[in-house]
Amino acid sequence: MVSPASMPSALTFELIARCSTTKARAALLELPRGPVQLPLFMPVATQASLKGLTPQQLEETGCRLCLNNTYHLGLKPGQEVLEKVGGAHKLQGWNHNILTDSGGFQMVSLLKLANITEEGVRFLSPHDGTPMLLTPEHSIALQNAIGSDIIMQLDDVLVTTSPDTKRMREAMERSVRWLDRCIAAHANPTRQNLFCIIQGGLDLEMRKQCCEEMVARDTPGIAIGGLSGGEAKADYCRVVNTCTSLLPELKPRYVMGIGYPEDLVVSVALGADMFDCVWPTRTARFGNAITKYGMLNLRHASYANDFGPVEEGCGCICCRTGEGSLGVTRAFVHHVAAKETVGAHLLTIHNVWYQLALMRSVRQAIMEDRFPTFLKQFFFDKHGGDKSKYPDWAVEALLTVGVDLMED
């Protein structure tokens, strides 16, 4: 095993509080463009824009770290424009932090003819069929041009449910080798934080080995990858739980592609800090509002005459009352949903706010050391107090960190 010299870092991580029961933590992460509080949900502004919200509106939701997708920005506007414009922050007028993925996952999942070799991701140009290659070096160069505050290594992604253990091991080991190539190719380690991505599927032994190898590379932050691909939730929880136990205490832990409220609170209990998902913003487009009592589809006829706020007690500009609030009602969202984009914009504001507010209240509960109580209340609200409806995976996962949702 190699043990390279310590990497430069462009962040500081301060552990503020630890839950005395679960593995949950509250931390302060100081990034190049300001601090963010962990645990944290990051909305996804795929193509340098969050579903019709102005950067100012996104800022007003409290967001200080959002995602851009490298694959999309690599296509539009492309590296050359990004370099001329001065990076993604200047492109979108966003002065807060940005995290970019490596682009590899989208490439593999969106381009049917992509396959992975030691060199990189090979694919046929969908336009003219020319064979092409995306290497770890390309991905890092592109992310350097984007200038994001957190960048991700290119990894060999394989769905966790793949039954091929040999291929899974190859992907894990290759991801470690690609991490070394990413570290070597990274031009701005003092301005951009490179996160490694732990691979190894659902094989806990393989995950352990990957953790050891990657932790030794000492990247500023660590992601747990290859999840949210259709595996059973119980398997997901085992992987997260296993990895967080092996990861250094004083580095941020990012679980990629997670965003359902239950998944978030359970993952925090298992020791994860950062999450991203397109779901809250994508679902807004279909008229869905996320609330603590579950999701409401406001296109349903039952909301046509409902003049209450989208969610009672929500602090977003749509729902809150008093000065400067909009007084948006469910009936109004119903009236414009799927007919005017403004309907989707309003729900996007609400849903992003919900996710960020959820994580703020999680953090507050951890700091006041009442996170187990918080979890119980959360599941109680979500399922109308009916414990028979609590998902087994969540009950089991929380039992492993000392919280029994079933006890009164």
Next chain:
Amino acid sequence: MASEKGSKLLFEVLGNVDTSNAGPRLGRIAIPGRKDFETPNFFAITSRGVTPHMTPDVVAAHTQFGGVHMALEDFIEKARKGTPPILTCPGPSILHRFTALPRSLVTLLAPRRSPAVTAPVGNSNTAVSIFTSTGFQSVSSKAYVSYMKTLRPDIAISLADVPYGSLPGTKRVAKMGDRTQLWLSELVNEMPEEQAVFAPILPIDFLDQSEYINYVADELADTVSGLAFYDSNVLPDIPATTTIVKLPRLSLDEPSSPAHILRQISLGMDIFTIPFIGFATDAGIALTFRFPRPLPSAETQTTNGTTLLPLGIDMWPSSHAHSLTPLSPSCTCYTCTSHHKAYIQHLLSAKEMLGWTLIQIHNHHIISTFFSSVRESIKNGAFERDCEEFARAYESELPEKSGQGPRVRGYHFKSEGPGEEKKNRAAWGNLGGEKQVGGELVPDEGADELEGKGFAEKIEA
């Protein structure tokens, strides 16, 4: 701002009211509970109660218009099966409450959208045809009165027998004035005194509606609060009685260019609804004109070998991809002070909804600035001269659209689009029908281009 209760709309013509001359004029409108605004000015057009692309907080923070035009047909599709939800909305100010519109803005409620889709069935003696999200319906004068009584817009446009689509024949023309007169008298008789009602002026010759207009002038001049012109050319023929001259004049005439607006202002029009703002936005065209002349700093680019400046910039071409300048160098709108052309071009090209939002904010700002300069010009007695200078500086019509509009959702696009009507419509105006083409996720560039972009490299097969 006046108090919420109290008298109805107050319109004050600033300066001398010259009853012999229908020239450009300055005015101020005050409505209880709303922000006063000076005229000439415009109302933003809404669709289902929203200014397209802009959430109410964006409207409040980044626009300057004084009011909005709403269409009853956007709210009553459920009327056939029951009570439209808006009627059960708690008040007061139901339109504001229902649409989350900032309270400072004036609401103007008309029967139909602007522009309106032509109905296959004409109006009858008691009802007009409208087009809702679920199809065509008719609204009787009785029902219209009842909607107005509940919704209580700041300004109610009375029902008019406007034949969208084909030109009316002689027989029809004869009925138009009679029907409109009857419906207007039914509305004003039923509405509380403090309700501001605008009397519609029909898009037919004055002589063909003189009986109706004389009725308004003789019987209702003290009762109605304004006139709403479906054709601005009738304005000079309106009897110039002292009371009629003091009424504010609203144009529903759908000007297709700033030159048309200026012409109507020169006739004495006060308030406008301007569909071309939205058409330009949807086409990805950023308006760039200023009245009466571009600022000295403005780019002096010319097109078509003439020295005329374009009225707007098509933001689709990739020539903007590197441009770090704002849409309009001197513009103080949110878009121009926060974002550059490169971003807006990227957003259009990526079909991100924010692209249209940013252009919409800018375009409404450009029009607000335009009207404020027009008022300044009238104040200085320079309006006629300034209009000539404007005509020498700018092209007469907006640029052609090249790019695709936003993904079409609106039901109002499903029909044949705005009716073929009386006047010229700019060639770029009709945006109906296109669908977003191409997936967002697969590169449409060739391998060389992808390599050039640094996206990936070509390899031997």
